[in-house]
Amino acid sequence: MENREDVHILAIESSCDETAASVVKNGRQVLSNIISSQIDLHTLYGGVVPEIASRKHIEKINQVIEEALKEAGVTLEDITAIAVTYGPGLVGALLVGVSAAKAIAFATGKPLVGVHHIEGHISANYIENKQLEPPFACLVVSGGHTHLVIVKDYGEYEILGCTRDDAAGEAFDKVARAIGLGYPGGPKIDKLSKEGNPDAVKFPRAKVDGSDYDFSFSGLKSAVLNYLNSCEMKGIAVNRADVAASFQEAVVDVLVEHSLHAVKAYGFDKFAIAGGVASNSSLRAAFETACSSQKIAFFHPSPVFCTDNAAMIGVAGYYEYIKGTRSGYDLNAIPNLRLGER
Amino acid sequence: MKLLALDSSGLVASAAIVDNHITIAEYTVNYKKTHSQTLLPMLDEIRRMTELDLHTIDAIAIAAGPGSFTGLRIGAATAKGLGLALEIPIIPVPTVDSLAYNLYGSDKLICPLMDARRNQVYTGLYTFQKGIGESSGYEMQVLQKQCAVDIAEVVQQINALGTEVIFLGDGVDAYRSRIAELVTVNYSFAPACCNRQRASCVGALGSVLYRNGVQEAAWEHAPEYLRLSQAERERAGQKEETE
Numbered sequence: 263m264e265n266r267e268d269v270h271i272l273a274i275e276s277s278c279d280e281t282a283a284s285v286v287k288n289g290r291q292v293l294s295n296i297i298s299s300q301i302d303l304h305t306l307y308g309g310v311v312p313e314i315a316s317r318k319h320i321e322k323i324n325q326v327i328e329e330a331l332k333e334a335g336v337t338l339e340d341i342t343a344i345a346v347t348y349g350p351g352l353v354g355a356l357l358v359g360v361s362a363a364k365a366i367a368f369a370t371g372k373p374l375v376g377v378h379h380i381e382g383h384i385s386a387n388y389i390e391n392k393q394l395e396p397p398f399a400c401l402v403v404s405g406g407h408t409h410l411v412i413v414k415d416y417g418e419y420e421i422l423g424c425t426r427d428d429a430a431g432e433a434f435d436k437v438a439r440a441i442g443l444g445y446p447g448g449p450k451i452d453k454l455s456k457e458g459n460p461d462a463v464k465f466p467r468a469k470v471d472g473s474d475y476d477f478s479f480s481g482l483k484s485a486v487l488n489y490l491n492s493c494e495m496k497g498i499a500v501n502r503a504d505v506a507a508s509f510q511e512a513v514v515d516v517l518v519e520h521s522l523h524a525v526k527a528y529g530f531d532k533f534a535i536a537g538g539v540a541s542n543s544s545l546r547a548a549f550e551t552a553c554s555s556q557k558i559a560f561f562h563p564s565p566v567f568c569t570d571n572a573a574m575i576g577v578a579g580y581y582e583y584i585k586g587t588r589s590g591y592d593l594n595a596i597p598n599l600r601l602g603e604r
Numbered sequence: 605m606k607l608l609a610l611d612s613s614g615l616v617a618s619a620a621i622v623d624n625h626i627t628i629a630e631y632t633v634n635y636k637k638t639h640s641q642t643l644l645p646m647l648d649e650i651r652r653m654t655e656l657d658l659h660t661i662d663a664i665a666i667a668a669g670p671g672s673f674t675g676l677r678i679g680a681a682t683a684k685g686l687g688l689a690l691e692i693p694i695i696p697v698p699t700v701d702s703l704a705y706n707l708y709g710s711d712k713l714i715c716p717l718m719d720a721r722r723n724q725v726y727t728g729l730y731t732f733q734k735g736i737g738e739s740s741g742y743e744m745q746v747l748q749k750q751c752a753v754d755i756a757e758v759v760q761q762i763n764a765l766g767t768e769v770i771f772l773g774d775g776v777d778a779y780r781s782r783i784a785e786l787v788t789v790n791y792s793f794a795p796a797c798c799n800r801q802r803a804s805c806v807g808a809l810g811s812v813l814y815r816n817g818v819q820e821a822a823w824e825h826a827p828e829y830l831r832l833s834q835a836e837r838e839r840a841g842q843k844e845e846t847e
Contacts, residue, residue: 306839313673313833317826320677324684324823338689354674357640358681364644365685369658591644 270334271583272341272366273576274327276359277351277379278406279310280569281322285334285341286576289584290388293334295566295573298322301446308445309435316354323362330572338370345579348376348589349599350406356595364591375579376589379570380407380601381417383536385581386563386574391534394561399530401521403545404537405431405448408517410475410524411601413534416581419602422524423475430513431539433479437486437509441502451506452542458507463489465512467519474527475520482512514548522552534561541565605814608647608661608686609807612639612679613671613699614718614774616800619647621656622665622807629654630804639678647682658690663819665810667801668696669828670726670752671718676827687822694825695810695818700750703773704730705805706798709742713767717775720752725775726830727751727758729765744809752830755779759786768792772799 268288275282279300285293300318304310331337346363349356360376367374384400396416402409408425428436431448438447443454465485470476486509493500525533533553539545540562553560567574587604611618617639620630631646650656666683669676687694703716709732718726729748735741748761755775762769763786771783772794783791793799813819832840 307835311833311835314835316673316677317829317833320680320684321826323681324688327688328823354677357674357678361640361644361678361681362685362688365682366689368644368648369686369689591648592641594638594640 269342269580269583270336270340271343271345271576271579272327272330272338273345273377273572273579274359274363275347275382275570275572275575276319276323277347277349277356278570279304279315280571281319281326282570282572283327283330284572284576285330285336286573286580289577289580290392292389292573292576293336294330295571296326296330296333297571298326305445308439310352312352312354315352316358319355319358323358327362338366341370341372343373343375343579343583345375345377345575345583347379347382347575348593349379349596351379351597353595353597356597360593360595364593368591373583374589374591374593375582375587376593377575377578377582378599378601380409381419381578382574384411384413384534385578386536386567386571387534387561388577389567389573390564391561394532394534397530398532398534399521399525399528400534400536401517402537403430403517403535403539405429405435407537408477408479409601410520412528417585417587421601423473423477423520425477425479426470427478427480428483430477430479430517431537433483433513434539436483440487440490441500441505448539448542451510452544454503455507455510455544458501458503458505460507460511462501462504463508465508467512467516475524477516477520479513482509510542510544514545517545518548518552521549522556525558526556531557532559532561536563536568538569541568605662605811606660607663607665607695607807607810607814609665609803609810610643610679610683611667611699611702611801611803611806612643612675613667613669614675614801617642617646618801618803619643619650620803620807621650621654622804622811624811627804627807630802632802634800639675643678643682661690661692663693663695663814665695665697665806666825667699667702667806668825669699670720670750670830671699673829676829680825680827684822684825687825692822693819694822695814696820696825696828697806697810697813698750698828699801700726700728701730701744701746702806702809703801704728705744705809706772706802707770707794708732710770713762713765713769715758715762715769715771717755717771717773717779719775719778723754724752725755725758725779727753727755727775729758729761750830755782756786759783763788770794774800
């Protein structure tokens with residue numbers, strides 16, 4: 263029996279290269295989580311091509327939504343509100359989800375809730391950790407984002423720091439390309455690193471002057487490229503696994519150090535990670551160790567909720583809906599939307 | 605049969621409700637705001653103004669391309685969302701054909717021109733032919749199917765046909781001087797009332813297409829871009845070079 267008070271959110275996500283839809287019940291129960299990935303298509307080009315991504319989204323959007331409703335065993339009539347990612351992301355890609363969501367909201371008369379993509383990533387932690395509630399500190403790391411955030415309350419965020427140049431995931435992609443692993447770099451480096459020695463090459467751990475919480479990864483990326491170049495000049499064979507492991511260790515060190523510094527400075531006993539890079543096994547292991555030694559509860563989503571998905575948008579959308587957030591039919595895609603802004 | 609018609613293929617955003625031979629409402633805006641901000645609010649205004657019950661709509665007619673890639677997708681995603689929620693099909697109407705339909709019944713050659721950038725226009729050539737019987741209407745004949753070409757190519761076809769032509773569309777402003785330079789037949793430009801994309805034309809032509817069996821499920825619909833993406837073109841070029 264469905265409870266009349268139950269809130270069902272139909273969520274849509276199309277900010278990058280995954281077309282996704284989900285139905286989330288009462289904010290934490292994922293009834294369906296459908297993802298149509300375009301990764302094979304973009305692998306041909308060594309990265310996401312915005313126009314191709316947008317074209318794929320428009321082809322897949324209805325099937326993904328219909329599948330999400332079907333798998334959840336609900337119809338549009340059972341849906342309480344429609345949530346959709348409206349930024350940040352690729353504008354052409356975002357517009358597909360936003361336009362479809364608005365049309366469905368318009369045709370059904372259901373409320374529309376625009377959701378911030380990063381708010382979605384953070385909220386992915388609520389799905390499997392029912393006891394997790396704000397406030398806590400959260401590190402969001404993905405191909406497009408590296409943010410250290412304080413989650414003050416549902417839908418209330420304070421950004422402590424972010425990357426000054428490349429996102430962590432972007433650095434993974436670039437280094438992966440340089441050592442011939444191809445796209446997407448994150449999982450490939452993670453896998454190869456298991457065979458390498460993380461202490462083989464000493465890569466720099468960048469600090470950003472005047473900020474304890476900001477990140478910089480372009481220097482590290484250059485250091486890797488320089489190392490590869492100098493090996494080539496000297497005719498030394500490169501051990502790719504060692505380079506991958508050493509690079510990964512350098513990234514992980516900085517992420518862990520900054521994050522733990524923030525957790526202690528603000529006196530939190532809870533810390534979470536989110537975003538595509540949060541599924542990196544070495545990063546998780548490092549946080550497990552660091553947090554348990556300091557009696558900090560550590561939370562992370564399963565890999566399927568780390569990469570882009572709509573369930574996380576449904577969770578974030580639920581809390582925004584409960585708070586009374588509503589979007590108009592003029593909701594636009596905002597490619598550089600900042601967290602906490604509407 | 606009641607159609608909801610949309611055109612967001614160019615600078616113009618246009619929405620209409622066309623019920624058989626009557627346009628119940630049409631809202632057209634030719635202004636720099638993004639279609640994402642205009643299209644659905646316009647439709648909402650139509651709904652309120654005409655007390656429209658969306659469930660009385662039989663199908664959605666959409667300017668299906670060519671046009672601005674992003675504009676086409678805003679229209680397509682809107683149509684697909686409406687189709688999904690209302691469980692009705694989509695009638696894809698070629699954008700250039702529906703532009704030509706602005707000049708229904710004209711005895712001149714009709715040449716819509718849409719600025720396609722990269723020194724090309726989206727264009728086609730059309731005439732109207734009286735059907736058999738006194739009271740029968742005109743049928744649009746497609747002499748040149750919509751395509752993306754250099755304007756010189758379509759003008760060459762016009763000159764060869766040797767008949768008077770009317771140009772319309774946003775390509776007219778971009779190519780006025782080239783037209784003056786290249787066209788050897790009598791020509792004119794359609795006036796402001798009928799020289800841009802209009803959803804009522806999409807709806808009217810959509811009704812004709814629908815009667816001829818043209819429709820697709822909402823999930824099937826995707827725009828007809830008439831062009832590959834830049835990355836695909838470059839990749840195809842590279843492949844050709846290496847082969």
